[in-house]
Amino acid sequence: MKPTFYVTTPIYYVNDVPHIGHAYTTVAGDVLARYKRLMGYDVYFLTGSDEHGQKVEKAATTAGETPLELADRVVKRFQALWERLGISHNDFIRTTQERHKNGVSSIFKKILDKGDIYLGEYEDWYCTPCETFWTETQLIEGRCPDCNRQVEKLKEESYFFRMSKYQDQLMAHIEANPDFIQPKSKRNEIISFIKEGLRDLSVSRTTFTWGIPVPGNDRHIIYVWFDALTNYITALGYPDESGNYGKYWPVDVHLIGKDILRFHSVYWPTFLMAAGLPLPKKVFAHGWWTVEGQKMSKSLQNVVEPNMLIDKYGVDAVRYFILREVPFGMDGDFSHTALVQRINSDLANDIGNLLSRSTAMAVKYFGGTLPAIGELTEIDQALKQKTVDMIEVVDKFIDELAFSKALQAIWEVISAGNKYIDDTAPWTLAKDPANSGRLATVMYCLLESQRITHTILSAFLPATSTKALASLGWNGAVTREGLAWGGLTAGTTITKTEALFPRIEE
RNA sequence: GGCGGUGUAGCUCAGUUGGUCAGAGCAAGCGACUCAUAUUCGCUAGGUCCGGAGUUCAAAUCUCUGCACCGCCA
Numbered sequence: 200m201k202p203t204f205y206v207t208t209p210i211y212y213v214n215d216v217p218h219i220g221h222a223y224t225t226v227a228g229d230v231l232a233r234y235k236r237l238m239g240y241d242v243y244f245l246t247g248s249d250e251h252g253q254k255v256e257k258a259a260t261t262a263g264e265t266p267l268e269l270a271d272r273v274v275k276r277f278q279a280l281w282e283r284l285g286i287s288h289n290d291f292i293r294t295t296q297e298r299h300k301n302g303v304s305s306i307f308k309k310i311l312d313k314g315d316i317y318l319g320e321y322e323d324w325y326c327t328p329c330e331t332f333w334t335e336t337q338l339i340e341g342r343c344p345d346c347n348r349q350v351e352k353l354k355e356e357s358y359f360f361r362m363s364k365y366q367d368q369l370m371a372h373i374e375a376n377p378d379f380i381q382p383k384s385k386r387n388e389i390i391s392f393i394k395e396g397l398r399d400l401s402v403s404r405t406t407f408t409w410g411i412p413v414p415g416n417d418r419h420i421i422y423v424w425f426d427a428l429t430n431y432i433t434a435l436g437y438p439d440e441s442g443n444y445g446k447y448w449p450v451d452v453h454l455i456g457k458d459i460l461r462f463h464s465v466y467w468p469t470f471l472m473a474a475g476l477p478l479p480k481k482v483f484a485h486g487w488w489t490v491e492g493q494k495m496s497k498s499l500q501n502v503v504e505p506n507m508l509i510d511k512y513g514v515d516a517v518r519y520f521i522l523r524e525v526p527f528g529m530d531g532d533f534s535h536t537a538l539v540q541r542i543n544s545d546l547a548n549d550i551g552n553l554l555s556r557s558t559a560m561a562v563k564y565f566g567g568t569l570p571a572i573g574e575l576t577e578i579d580q581a582l583k584q585k586t587v588d589m590i591e592v593v594d595k596f597i598d599e600l601a602f603s604k605a606l607q608a609i610w611e612v613i614s615a616g617n618k619y620i621d622d623t624a625p626w627t628l629a630k631d632p633a634n635s636g637r638l639a640t641v642m643y644c645l646l647e648s649q650r651i652t653h654t655i656l657s658a659f660l661p662a663t664s665t666k667a668l669a670s671l672g673w674n675g676a677v678t679r680e681g682l683a684w685g686g687l688t689a690g691t692t693i694t695k696t697e698a699l700f701p702r703i704e705e
Numbered sequence: 706g707g708c709g710g711u712g713u714a715g716c717u718c719a720g721u722u723g724g725u726c727a728g729a730g731c732a733a734g735c736g737a738c739u740c741a742u743a744u745u746c747g748c749u750a751g752g753u754c755c756g757g758a759g760u761u762c763a764a765a766u767c768u769c770u771g772c773a774c775c776g777c778c779a
Contacts, residue, residue, distance in 0.1 A: 384710065388777045391708055395778065524717090544731070548744060556741030563740075607730085621746045626739065698742050
């Protein structure tokens, strides 16, 4: 039986439209999912939408539609973008779906019955746009410390989750599992947050109705984060533990933005503890994108719209850039010059041109039909070895979610290929028919190295990989077995196709 | 205010437990080749490793301090 791998993105809030930040997490998840599938795993890749809450309710009212109508409308934009970006999710959960609502009610009731959710009274300041409660001391001049907007004082009956009870258990878990929260700098922040003491968490609201009612008391709506976080198991069929839940839970990694780390590394694990369910294996918080050096914001009108980028530069260029430019976990800057630079240098000049010159020679010297090859010489062995070794290195980096390093490792093989051509000078060999055997061997090594490279790149640049492999005459399946040296055989037909990535002249 | 982090070539950054650690990629300059998307390959970087003090035979790497920037919490 195949090993399983479960990876999630956050579910995106329908009160926002998709931007590069959403695309970032989702592309990362997709690469991970595609990579693990390539390596033979039974992968479940989940994304979805978060559709409840006061903000959606209000926005819908303003727009003159029902909350669900608003959600339906916005969800389509996310789904259309994922389609364009080639996202290979297995499931898309919406919090308004029955399967989700049932699961949330069920886990809430379970914790309620256990006594870890209790009815109490709440008195605090609430910021509606942020869906966040603040204590008196947290306010800055009486306003929301996050968004600086008006807050309202709320005194209301509320259900509380006994989060304080799980403080020690959570801390013990984090200490026993160094990789549970990543990257490390973020882990330290969470540790210090917990050490300051966890208070019980209000997990219901009575100020709006757009959400999932508390079981047995429908005056109360379940807190949006309790609702939203639970998607990771309701999508697997929870509370039915026999199907996908039993197969895939606990999740291998929750990919998230750094802004929602606390919800995923404190709230969510303690909810699970209270429900007696296993904890996620890993929560990885990536960084934020600035745009041309500035913080992305609606008021600056510099929000990067992924569709526009795809129109202009192509899907794989965008996928490549966001994973290569910045180490996953760090903040980074998005700029058009940096993007164009990456495209021209890495994609057009390096990998694109390598395939172009290689296939052109195969066609020119052998009419596109790969001849039988001879013994590998030292230089051939070196290229082969470099290619083969790369696979292990990439595997290690992928496990660390070091996408940028993984791509660098792949590009070292690309560079080695370009250098190999210069060192072997096939055009010189081609001048003397006596060298045809040697020429065949050289061309073989060159093409085979790229076949393997493009096979592993299928996780990152699926469309490009398909084109490149077709050009290399590879009709076989793109699988782990295809990563072994020796896939190409005599008689394979090589064709020169249009450039994978045309240079962008500005 | 508390805790933590960062500050290394023009740019983005690597630099394990202190002793070839002064590096990589990109940009720039020079040279070579011609199969290729004027692409590739080779060579060229003398940068106070933020400032100052200290520990040590030896510090970018440890300690203290100052400055700048950032994150989490309050």
